[in-house]
Amino acid sequence: MPVLPPWVSDPAGPAAREIVPLYWIMFAAAVIVLAIVDGGLIWAGMRYRERPGVPAKQFHGHNLLELLWTVIPTIMVVSFSILSFQRLLVLNDVDTGADMTIKVVGRQWSFSFEYPKEYKGVSFLTSKVKLEMTSQDVIHSFWIPNLGGKKDLVPGRTTFLALQADRVGEFKGQCFEFCGDGHADMLLRVVVHPTSEYATWAKTAIEDYNRRNSEETKAGRELFKTLACAGCHTITGLTGGKVGPPLTNIASKKDIAGVLSPVNEENLRKWISNPPGVKPGTQMPNLNLDQDTISKIVQFLLTQK
Numbered sequence: 515m516p517v518l519p520p521w522v523s524d525p526a527g528p529a530a531r532e533i534v535p536l537y538w539i540m541f542a543a544a545v546i547v548l549a550i551v552d553g554g555l556i557w558a559g560m561r562y563r564e565r566p567g568v569p570a571k572q573f574h575g576h577n578l579l580e581l582l583w584t585v586i587p588t589i590m591v592v593s594f595s596i597l598s599f600q601r602l603l604v605l606n607d608v609d610t611g612a613d614m615t616i617k618v619v620g621r622q623w624s625f626s627f628e629y630p631k632e633y634k635g636v637s638f639l640t641s642k643v644k645l646e647m648t649s650q651d652v653i654h655s656f657w658i659p660n661l662g663g664k665k666d667l668v669p670g671r672t673t674f675l676a677l678q679a680d681r682v683g684e685f686k687g688q689c690f691e692f693c694g695d696g697h698a699d700m701l702l703r704v705v706v707h708p709t710s711e712y713a714t715w716a717k718t719a720i721e722d723y724n725r726r727n728s729e730e731t732k733a734g735r736e737l738f739k740t741l742a743c744a745g746c747h748t749i750t751g752l753t754g755g756k757v758g759p760p761l762t763n764i765a766s767k768k769d770i771a772g773v774l775s776p777v778n779e780e781n782l783r784k785w786i787s788n789p790p791g792v793k794p795g796t797q798m799p800n801l802n803l804d805q806d807t808i809s810k811i812v813q814f815l816l817t818q819k
């Protein structure tokens with residue numbers, strides 16, 4: 515899955531495509547204004563400067579010029595406002611076609627996302643996700659440049675933003691309102707899955723969530739800390755054993771002890787039940803744990819991603 519650098523001029527969805535032309539129009543206008551103003555300044559400076567024997571020319575006022583540099587910027591500002599407003603109408607239509615609402619809460623310094631328990635979203639490439647956003651402390655801002663649109667998260671208020679992508683990929687974003695020391699750490703990542711993979715992802719995400727919050731996992735964590743496991747294995751923030759391999763990311767590894775793959779419930783159970791039986795000569799002994807203890811430890815290890 516491609517990870518794209520955040521970049522406004524590479525639209526990956528309808529909202530971004532609405533904004534990009536306006537971005538280029540304003541950019542072009544700014545370049546032209548810069549060229550005329552700075553060009554004029556440099557030209558006038560050279561043309562009328564003081565030279566040996568020639569005193570600098572003195573001017574006061576020029577009706578036509580003053581009229582032009584009042585009228586032209588006014589026309590520009592009004593046109594940009596109209597163009598921006600037209601696009602805002604499109605961007606603010608967050609409901610049409612949206613088939614999932616995700617609640618977003620900003621706080622110093624992270625975003626949290628609450629997915630609906632029931633989701634209809636099956637076809638994600640054509641569907642639209644509506645974000646319902648608020649903040650717990652100060653103003654934050656949600657921005658994924660490639661997907662377009664930028665909305666503030668304001669304490670005590672609810673704001674809405676729609677995300678819609680038309681290509682698969684991983685899109686990066688960033689909190690865009692300075693919110694204190696950790697502002698730069700408020701990174702965002704939107705992953706657009708192919709339709710065929712979304713259901714699997716959602717299923718895994720729900721399983722992971724349930725596992726992290728289960729009583730069995732909590733019991734497994736305590737057992738891991740108090741049983742022989744702790745003496746040999748390191749899990750960052752929990753245990754510091756050095757004899758065996760660290761298990762901090764065991765659930766994301768490719769195999770167990772190089773012999774059992776993938777790392778899943780079945781294989782972890784098989785391994786812990788009798789390591790020398792699976793891999794003769796391994797340093798990990800058979801601890802003769804009962805099935806219930808093994809289940810709890812396995813559930814806990816599966817949360818270590």
Ligand code: CUA
Pocket residue numbers: 620621623653654655689690691692693694697698700
């Ligand atoms: Cu949150 Cu900047």
